[in-house]
Amino acid sequence: MTNWAARAACRDEDPDMFFPIAPELPDEDEAKAVCRSCRVRSECLAEALQRREPYGVWGGLAERERRLVGRARARWAA
Secondary structure, three states: OOOHHHHOHHHHOOHHHHOOOOOOOOOHHHHHHHHHOOOOHHHHHHHHHHHOOOOOOEOOEOHHHHHHHHHHHHHHHO
């Protein structure tokens, strides 16, 4: 566990909330609401972007949102 993860707002939440892959699981909006109140949101998002995390909600962004950020970063770096 990274240092920021121990301080994350999601540490005591059900992990399924952040990986909503089945219809009976909560949608990503609930996970994003937890992320909005998190004091280590930026660290979480930075790590997910660095690792190119393919699944779940990290740092308040879902998979497709992180892909868009990653593409934008790549364009700016070029």
